[in-house]
Amino acid sequence: MKIQRPKKKLILFFSAIIICIFIVSQIFSDNKMKKADTYIETIKLPDPLTTGKMSVEQALYQRRSIRNFKNISLTLQELSQILWAAQGITDKTLNFRTAPSAGATYPLDLFVAVGNVDSIKQGLYKYNPSNHTLTLIMFGDKRIELANAALGQKAITTAAVNIIFTAIVERTEKRYKERALQYVYIETGHAAQNVYIQAEALNLATVAIGAFYEDKIKKVINTAALPVYIMSIGKK
Numbered sequence: 001m002k003i004q005r006p007k008k009k010l011i012l013f014f015s016a017i018i019i020c021i022f023i024v025s026q027i028f029s030d031n032k033m034k035k036a037d038t039y040i041e042t043i044k045l046p047d048p049l050t051t052g053k054m055s056v057e058q059a060l061y062q063r064r065s066i067r068n069f070k071n072i073s074l075t076l077q078e079l080s081q082i083l084w085a086a087q088g089i090t091d092k093t094l095n096f097r098t099a100p101s102a103g104a105t106y107p108l109d110l111f112v113a114v115g116n117v118d119s120i121k122q123g124l125y126k127y128n129p130s131n132h133t134l135t136l137i138m139f140g141d142k143r144i145e146l147a148n149a150a151l152g153q154k155a156i157t158t159a160a161v162n163i164i165f166t167a168i169v170e171r172t173e174k175r176y177k178e179r180a181l182q183y184v185y186i187e188t189g190h191a192a193q194n195v196y197i198q199a200e201a202l203n204l205a206t207v208a209i210g211a212f213y214e215d216k217i218k219k220v221i222n223t224a225a226l227p228v229y230i231m232s233i234g235k236k
């Protein structure tokens, strides 16, 4: 009997350790699941509208670069409309888009840094024109990091959303060789102007930002693509 008591204690001790290990491993595997889930999270954007309240002429006349935004969220419909204006598909048979593209090579990929949009968590997303969805790349508010990579421009930190226009130049290079880079910049201008006009038609504020360090932006959004432009968007 005297020999058995310490054995009992030992068994109890080891059982407690095994239970602890089991609980901790469950917590870790739960976290892993969450990370995996977030990586594949896809958000279906509302269908864009093809009619609006403001004429093209009026939007062109009124458009201005605006760098001060109210601290009010954008609706998902507004974000949907802006992304569609930039790169949305308008011909499902030939996959043509709202903005022209040299030889329809479509080098642009849009990253969307969400700061304040209804029903979407803060994070970095990628826009998929083919099915008008957003894919989550990473969680978290990226506005300060983006602004730091863009000479501390305040518009980026206060915008509800920042769209980072990036390009995979090789897509255009295959066809247009050394003209490709020029075409990529021209094409980004087309897409960005669409955003200016669409924003005005929705009574939203936007500014195009070209002053940033490409390498720093690449790090913030974790891409090898070429960052060409940022558009900060918010409520007037």
Ligand SMILES: Cc1cc2nc3c(=O)[nH]c(=O)nc-3n(C[C@H](O)[C@H](O)[C@H](O)COP(=O)(O)O)c2cc1C
Binding pocket: 063, 064, 065, 066, 067, 153, 155, 207, 208, 209, 210, 211, 212
């Ligand atoms: C290529 C390009 C780069 C620009 N970069 C910036 C920028 O880094 N920051 C900014 O506040 N505005 C930037 N702008 C916006 C211009 O400052 C703005 O268009 C100009 O002042 C004229 O004003 P408007 O757009 O209201 O007509 C840029 C515009 C272009 C076309």
